[in-house]
Amino acid sequence: MQKRELRRAVFGDESCIGRLPWLNTAVLVYVGVTVVSFVLLQIAPVLTWMAKTPLYHISTYLGLIGAVLMALDLFTNRGLWRGIWCWLLYGVAFMDVIASLRTMRYGVKDNLFDLCWVVIQFALVYSLAQRVGKERMRRFLRNLFYVVLVIWGIACCVGLYQYLFRIGYTYVANPNTTSPELTRQGYYQSRLFGLFMGLDYAAYTSMFLFAGCMQGVVTRGKHWAGRAALAVAALVLVTHVILSVSRSAMIALILYAFCFTVLLVRNRCGSMNQLKRLGVSVLAGVCAVVVCWGCTEGIWAGMQHMAVGTVIEEPDAIERSQEGDVSNNRFEIWKDYISLAGEIGPAGLSLSNYNDYIGDRHPEMYIVRYFTDQFKDTVKTDLVYESHNNYLFVFISTGFVGAGLFLCFLVLVLVRVIRYILQHPQLSLWTITTLAVVAFGLVEALFMNSVFLKINDVSFIFWLALGALMLETEDRVPAAERTL
Numbered sequence: 050m051q052k053r054e055l056r057r058a059v060f061g062d063e064s065c066i067g068r069l070p071w072l073n074t075a076v077l078v079y080v081g082v083t084v085v086s087f088v089l090l091q092i093a094p095v096l097t098w099m100a101k102t103p104l105y106h107i108s109t110y111l112g113l114i115g116a117v118l119m120a121l122d123l124f125t126n127r128g129l130w131r132g133i134w135c136w137l138l139y140g141v142a143f144m145d146v147i148a149s150l151r152t153m154r155y156g157v158k159d160n161l162f163d164l165c166w167v168v169i170q171f172a173l174v175y176s177l178a179q180r181v182g183k184e185r186m187r188r189f190l191r192n193l194f195y196v197v198l199v200i201w202g203i204a205c206c207v208g209l210y211q212y213l214f215r216i217g218y219t220y221v222a223n224p225n226t227t228s229p230e231l232t233r234q235g236y237y238q239s240r241l242f243g244l245f246m247g248l249d250y251a252a253y254t255s256m257f258l259f260a261g262c263m264q265g266v267v268t269r270g271k272h273w274a275g276r277a278a279l280a281v282a283a284l285v286l287v288t289h290v291i292l293s294v295s296r297s298a299m300i301a302l303i304l305y306a307f308c309f310t311v312l313l314v315r316n317r318c319g320s321m322n323q324l325k326r327l328g329v330s331v332l333a334g335v336c337a338v339v340v341c342w343g344c345t346e347g348i349w350a351g352m353q354h355m356a357v358g359t360v361i362e363e364p365d366a367i368e369r370s371q372e373g374d375v376s377n378n379r380f381e382i383w384k385d386y387i388s389l390a391g392e393i394g395p396a397g398l399s400l401s402n403y404n405d406y407i408g409d410r411h412p413e414m415y416i417v418r419y420f421t422d423q424f425k426d427t428v429k430t431d432l433v434y435e436s437h438n439n440y441l442f443v444f445i446s447t448g449f450v451g452a453g454l455f456l457c458f459l460v461l462v463l464v465r466v467i468r469y470i471l472q473h474p475q476l477s478l479w480t481i482t483t484l485a486v487v488a489f490g491l492v493e494a495l496f497m498n499s500v501f502l503k504i505n506d507v508s509f510i511f512w513l514a515l516g517a518l519m520l521e522t523e524d525r526v527p528a529a530e531r532t533l
Contacts, residue, residue: 050198052445057479061227067152068125068126069121069125069126069134070236072118072121072122072125072126072128073126073128073180073181075118075408076118076122076128076173076177076180077177077180077181077185077189079111079114079115079118079173080173080174080177080193080509080513081189081193081196082111083111083115083174083509084193084197084506084509084510084513085193085196085197085200086108086111087108087198087504087505087506087509088132088200088254089200089245090107090108090246090506091245091246091250091251091254091505091506092200092204092244092245092246093222093232093244093245093246094222094244096223096246097220097222097224100223100224100225100446101452102231105225108166110134110505112162112165112166115165115166115169116169117174118173119168122172122173122393124528125130126180127372128176128180129171129172129173129176130176130177131176131179131180132171132172132176132516132519133179133181133462133465133519134458134461134462135171135172135175135460137454137455137457137458138171138175138454138455138458140170140450140451140452140454141170141443141447141451141458141502142164142167142168142384144395144396144397144447144448144450144451144454145160145164145167145397145399145400145446145447145451145502146164147332147396148396148397148399148400148402148446148447148448148451149161149164149399149400149402151396151398151399152398152399152402152403152405152406153402155330155402155405155406155409156401156402156405158401159399159400159401160399160402160403160509162401163400163401163502163504166504167400167504170508170509170512173510174509174512174513175512175513175515175516176516177189177513177516178516178517178519178520179516179519179520180193181389182520183521185369186517186520187479190513190517194258194261196344198258198261198262198282199259201254201255201258201286202258202285202286203285204241204243204244204245204283205255205288205289206285207243207244207384208235208241208242208243208244208245208289209241209285209288209289209292209352211234211235211236211241211243211244211354211484212235212236212241212243212292212352213355213356213357214236214356214357215236215354215356215357216235216236216434217233217235217238217242218234218235218237219231219232219233219234219237219239220234222246226419228400232246233248240292240293240294240295241289241293242293243289243293243294247499248293248296249293249419249496249497249499250491250497250499250505250507251289251293252289252290252293252295252298253295253298253301253489253490253493253499253507254300254506254507254510255286255287255289255290256286256290256298256301256305256489257486257489257507257510257514258282258286259283259287259290259302259305260380260482260485260486260489261482262279262280262282262283262286263279263482264479264481264482265279266272266279266280266283267313267478268478279351282479284309284361287302287348288352291345291348291349291386292348292349296496297492297493297495297496297497298493299345300486300492301343301492301493302341302345303338303342303488304344304488304492305485305488305489306334306336306337306338306340306341307334307337307338307518308334308484308485308488309481309485310330310333310334310336310337311330311331311333311334312330312470313333313481314329314330314333315327315330315474315475315476316474316475316476318330323460328366342348352471360406369485378419378434379437379496380439381415382415382416382434382436382437383436383437383441385414385415385416386416386436386441387441387443389407389411389445390444392410393444393445393448393449394448394449395448395449395450396447396448396450396451397444397445397446397447397448397451397452398445398446398448399446400446400502401492403445403446404433405431405432406457407432408433415434416433416434417432417433417434419434428498435498436498437496437497437498437501438494438495438496438497438498439493439494439495439497439498439500439501439502439503440452440494440495440501442498442501442502442503443455443501446502446504455501458508459468459491462515462519465519465522466484466518466522467521477521478518479521480518480521480522483514483515483517483521484518486510486511486514487511487514487515487518489511490507490510490511490514490515493507
């Protein structure tokens with residue numbers, strides 16, 4: 050008994066562990082370190098500094114550690130099978146293996162690296178919640194949230210300073226890459242790029258953290274000083290999103306305002322009948338959207354009014370928009386990729402080699418000419434314009450079979466969540482927050498390539514939140530939970 054109590058004190062609830070009682074804890078620590086590391090890699094000055102040190106290869110080191118943890122787990126605890134419907138995700142990964150073999154002439158190393166990380170996200174990140182249990186997962190997410198919030202919040206504050214004083218510049222943040230590219234920073238072309246590597250990726254990281262801040266703000270019983278601090282942090286984060294002018298992030302923000310308010314009011318109106326409660330909740334959600342839109346316009350106008358100093362606007366590396374094309378070239382990009390459906394076939398063109406495949410066989414396409422014609426005077430040497438749609442990217446990489454398996458997975462997740470919401474008059478704050486983060490990722494996937502089968506902080510947070518949401522919506526979990 051004493052040995053069991055000591056193990057529980059050190060490792061938490063490890064009743065489901067097989068031969069290695071420390072392995073789930075090792076996976077927990079590994080996931081935390083990985084998320085923080087990839088958040089740091091999204092901050093351009095940090096990446097520039099890392100490029101001069103051995104830490105530049107931290108993604109490779111973490112990938113190797115993850116592979117070792119998966120191998121240990123496969124033959125001992127087998128926690129990698131605990132993710133809900135994870136076998137569908139492994140089927141997607143298997144289809145990429147076939148696609149990689151099919152396009153092997155275009156390279157092996159990059160595909161192997163990407164595939165390893167995709168499997169790590171399925172086996173270690175997505176399955177983490179089922180490994181460690183609800184309460185331990187909540188503690189982990191709470192601690193991870195505060196660590197990332199401090200790091201990201203400081204970077205956002207510097208970005209707001211750059212915006213106010215109109216400080217903008219470009220430089221090669223990652224000089225070691227085979228395709229060096231000028232990174233826009235600060236206030237540039239009337240948008241806030243800040244200190245981050247990718248404007249849209251950064252906007253979604255802020256959105257994820259914003260959802261966590263709002264959970265803390267509305268939590269009952271939380272100390273007023275802590276709630277006030279989180280409210281200030283939420284204001285900083287949402288200001289960063291607004292000034293970045295990321296349209297997909299703004300869509301996610303409006304969707305969040307509606308859904309969060311609907312669920313909040315639904316929880317508070319438990320004494321009403323279902324129809325009346327639905328009507329009141331939806332009406333409150335619509336009002337929240339109007340208020341959100343007004344606040345967005347107010348923050349934008351206020352920051353414009355407060356700004357001092359001037360900056361010389363440099364021309365963009367290319368002209369991204371076309372006259373009359375509200376999609377910012379996406380329609381033409383999607384059309385080119387969809388036209389290759391016959392060549393993509395059942396297995397796809399793999400996670401990495403599709404660039405070389407399309408560039409080699411279809412030089413006439415817009416997605417290839419985009420770079421060869423308009424980037425010829427810059428340092429960028431990519432072959433093909435990315436799909437700017439993650440659902441389409443899954444199809445390109447893993448073909449009809451892989452995309453079908455992934456679609457089945459998403460449909461099962463959606464049915465599970467909707468059924469849970471309908472069966473539970475009140476939802477915990479954790480359910481609402483993880484649902485918001487997952488929804489952000491699903492919206493972002495319509496316009497950009499940063500979730501599902503990608504390797505960055507946005508993708509890791511998405512899979513972490515999705516695993517937590519699957520645990521939160523498990524009916525076997527005791528109903529005695531703190532609600533709004």
